[in-house]
Amino acid sequence: MNMVNDTKIDKHFEKYVKRNRVFILGAGFSAGASVPLTTLLLDKAMIKFSSECPGIFSRVDAYAHESIEQDDKKPIDYSKISFADLCTFLEYIELREFGGLERWSSAGSREKLALRFYLAKTIVEHTPLINNLPEMYIQFAQQLHEKDVVISFNWDGLLEIALQRVGKLYTYDWGIKSAVRLCKLHGSVNWRLNEPNSLGRPRNTLDWKSLDFIQGMSDVEVYATQALLDFETWQHYQPLGEVEPFLVLPGYGKAHDVRSIANLWYKLEFAFSMTHDVYIIGLGLVPDDFFIRSLFLSNLPFIDSYSGVKGRRIYIINPDKKAHQNYNFVLSTDYAELLNEEFSINHVILMKERLKNS
Numbered sequence: 441m442n443m444v445n446d447t448k449i450d451k452h453f454e455k456y457v458k459r460n461r462v463f464i465l466g467a468g469f470s471a472g473a474s475v476p477l478t479t480l481l482l483d484k485a486m487i488k489f490s491s492e493c494p495g496i497f498s499r500v501d502a503y504a505h506e507s508i509e510q511d512d513k514k515p516i517d518y519s520k521i522s523f524a525d526l527c528t529f530l531e532y533i534e535l536r537e538f539g540g541l542e543r544w545s546s547a548g549s550r551e552k553l554a555l556r557f558y559l560a561k562t563i564v565e566h567t568p569l570i571n572n573l574p575e576m577y578i579q580f581a582q583q584l585h586e587k588d589v590v591i592s593f594n595w596d597g598l599l600e601i602a603l604q605r606v607g608k609l610y611t612y613d614w615g616i617k618s619a620v621r622l623c624k625l626h627g628s629v630n631w632r633l634n635e636p637n638s639l640g641r642p643r644n645t646l647d648w649k650s651l652d653f654i655q656g657m658s659d660v661e662v663y664a665t666q667a668l669l670d671f672e673t674w675q676h677y678q679p680l681g682e683v684e685p686f687l688v689l690p691g692y693g694k695a696h697d698v699r700s701i702a703n704l705w706y707k708l709e710f711a712f713s714m715t716h717d718v719y720i721i722g723l724g725l726v727p728d729d730f731f732i733r734s735l736f737l738s739n740l741p742f743i744d745s746y747s748g749v750k751g752r753r754i755y756i757i758n759p760d761k762k763a764h765q766n767y768n769f770v771l772s773t774d775y776a777e778l779l780n781e782e783f784s785i786n787h788v789i790l791m792k793e794r795l796k797n798s
Contacts, residue, residue: 457749458798460587460715461791468722468758469783470598473568473577478690481562482526483519489558493679496554503529503551524728528691530555545640546660547633552693553684560629560685563596564671570605576785577602583792584608589711590622593723593732595629595687597669612664613651614707623704623711626688630668633660633700638681645682646673653703660700662686690729698731705735712739713746717794718754721783725766740770755790757783 467477476484490497505512507529508521534549547553568574581602584590592599599622603610609619612628624631636648648663667673668683677683688697698705712718718740725732744752754776756767763778770776779787 454749455798457714457747458716458751459585459795461589461795462711462715462718463584463588463590464718464720464723465590465592465594465599466721466723466725466758467594468724469592470567470594470596471722472783473574473598474566475563475594475596475598476566478523479519481559482521482523483517484566485555485558485562486518488562489554493554493558496550496679500530500551500555503533524690526691527552527689527693530689531691531693531696534693547684547686550680552689554679556685556687556689557679557683559687560595560668561671561674563629564669564674567596567598567601567669567671570601573602573605576783576788578605579785579788580791581606581608583788583795584620586618586620587715588620589708589715590620591708591711592622592624593626594624595626595685597629600666600669613653615652623708625698625701625704625708627686627697627701628664629685629687630666631662631664631686632684633662633686635661636663636682643682653701662701694731705731708735708739712743716747716749716752716798717791718743718752719787719791720754720756720758720767721787722758724758724760725763727766737769740776741773744773744775753777753794755779755787757781757787 471477486497489500501516502512504516504518504521504526507526508516510516530549530552534552537549545553577598581599584603590599600610603620609616610622611619612622612624614621631651632648635642636644636646646665646667648665651662651664653662654660668685674683686700688694723732725736727733740754743754752775754770756763756771756776757779759780759782760766763780764771767776767778771778
């Protein structure tokens with residue numbers, strides 16, 4: 441009789457685990473909604489930056505010329521320069537200011553904060569409105585449930601808007617049990633560090649909410665607001681004020697920025713233990729992004745043994761010709777598969793079928 445009970449418990453556990461999944465989102469996830477990819481994003485953001493905030497833009501532009509050793513009189517084609525290199529050079533400028541006690545605020549230099557502002561504003565401008573979402577994002581949001589974990593390396597609010605469209609709650613801090621857990625490891629257009637303020641004075645006009653990320657690990661809190669997912673809101677705000685988007689920029693400054701959300705990176709060590717299928721969507725996994733590669737190397741090659749439930753699969757959805765090479769460390773196993781194509785509704789159907797048969 442005990443053996444029968446144990447078998448029933450095992451089957452119940454297996455069914456529970458098989459329903460829970462991990463989704464890892466890169467820029468290719470949002471590309472189908474025309475959210476600009478990195479290179480195009482920088483070019484569009486700098487155009488907006490130059491027209492709306494020419495003073496600070498001129499300094500960033502001068503630093504960009506210096507970083508690529510180009511004559512100041514020759515305009516830069518921002519669609520062709522390295523975003524990571526530019527951000528690394530700005531990190532050096534910030535370090536120099538910090539050493540000379542000239543740093544604008546604890547959140548960063550004026551140049552970096554303004555750049556983040558216009559990157560975020562450009563992203564929100566090109567993110568579809570709730571009633572204009574492509575069907576595959578609506579269906580993707582519909583098939584998510586509260587035991588799924590979504591890890592996003594994107595700054596945009598596309599998934600949040602899709603979840604709102606289908607009437608599902610989401611949580612950034614995992615504090616709502618009935619909500620889809622959304623971990624944004626590179627920050628978000630609607631996040632900021634520290635209490636909201638304008639030029640150093642407390643101000644909260646956007647209903648900012650604390651995400652309770654401190655938890656004894658950091659003295660910097662992260663705040664979020666739903667309002668900044670709507671582009672109309674951005675028309676009423678300028679950089680270096682209440683709206684200071686927390687975006688983890690590429691380059692060597694990333695090592696500093698991610699410390700503010702270190703507990704999210706820590707939590708993910710446990711995200712794979714009680715989940716089953718893993719879907720990696722549109723994440724390029726460039727060789728020099730040691731943070732993401734280290735996270736993957738520490739977990740993906742071993743996930744088939746985490747829960748003890750058999751049949752676990754990793755699906756890597758990526759059209760990049762280098763995808764097989766970049767993901768070879770896990771594709772060499774017998775439970776990982778590369779779908780070398782752009783993310784589409786066919787992949788959502790695959791997810792639904794796998795969930796249905798779990």
